[in-house]
Amino acid sequence: MTSLGDLPLRDDLRGREPYGAPQLDVPCALNTNENPYPPSERLVKALGEAVMDVAGTLNRYPDRDVLALRDDLAAFLNADTPGAGLTTGHVWAANGSNEIIQQILQAFGGTGRTALGFEPSYSMHPIITGVSGTRWVNAFRDEDFGIDPARAIAAVAEHRPDIVFLTSPNNPTGTALPLPAIEAVLDVAPGMVVVDEAYAEFRREETPSALTLLDGHPRLIVTRTMSKAFAMAGTRLGYLAADPAVVEALLLVRLPYHLSAVTQAVARTALAHGEELLGGVEALRRERDDLVAWLRGEGLRVADSDANFVLFGTFPDRRRVWEALLARGVLIREVGPPEWLRVSVGTPAEMAAFRTALKEALEESL
CATH class of the missing domain: 3.90.1150.10 (Aspartate Aminotransferase, domain 1)
Incomplete structure (x- = not known):
């Protein structure tokens, strides 16, 4: 063989x-x-009906730009973070947050470019970075798994990365970053700054979201997922919020019709039942x-x-x-x-x- x-x-x-x-x-x-909590019988029925609604159209391609889903996601994020002021143009969606990360690296990374992160952190960041041909730099977290702003600034100044990954809450440590630490990186980063908020819905009440920093920071990207708090891991739906220009850039690298009609229907149904799921x-x-x-x-x-x-x-x-x-x-x-x-x-x-x-x-x- x-x-x-x-x-x-x-x-x-x-x-x-x-x-x-x-x-x-x-x-x-x-x-x-x-x-650990599966969908209720009521939601299972609604999900089944949503899939039935699109089943008769599966001979056609789905909405290539997932506009209706992006509109629903923007509404959810605006409710989650009042004052965010997000529109459909600020939001993008893909097959899990991993595909979102991959598209970011395809658009802003690549051969001759560098991505920087602070490990221990989400192991897919360096993996996807490497697969995309981008150089990975680990700037390491502190002993308490936090990130000291002064040290982060020094790491950015030394390596001049095209992409900086900040994970908050961090996986696998659970550590959240205070907004001043994120702002310190934003102030000096020469390229894109990605704040991975896959677990944001679980954060404690006093822990703010990086969504509050989007206004005035056109190179900031905040990524989220429906796999965790929404109990939709099997749906494979990740998304981001950023300046509309960032979304335009990702459209250049996304595969045509990357989100199936079934995925879009299931995700929209889950958002419509968000109160139950959350x-x-x-x-x-x-x-x-x-x-x-x-x-x-x-x-x-x-x-x-x-x-x-x-x-x-x-x-x-x-x-x-x-x-x-x-x-x-x-x-x-x-x-x-x-x-x-x-x-x-x-x-x-x-x-x-x-x-x-x-x-x-x-x-x-x-």
């Missing part, structure tokens, strides 16, 4: 591993930061905060989280702890800085199972 080594693969792709978290059949899957966010916030307090009560280090997951540690052999949890039917993520583990916030029953499994795992490792 032909092996990968026999193919004329690009040299810069050789030795790489495909991205992906383990997909295992376990009672408690708490490793991919999904919303109704569980507050419960997940409370569960997260209770989990942080419990883990600290167990003597563990825990990163402050504005997301629907918690990074905790530290373990000399985190693989041993991960395996002990898995043996008890609880799957979490071995990701981020060494000696740390990440657990997604699930239902009360799932979190009770996690607590029991972790206590047993820790006792076993003593």
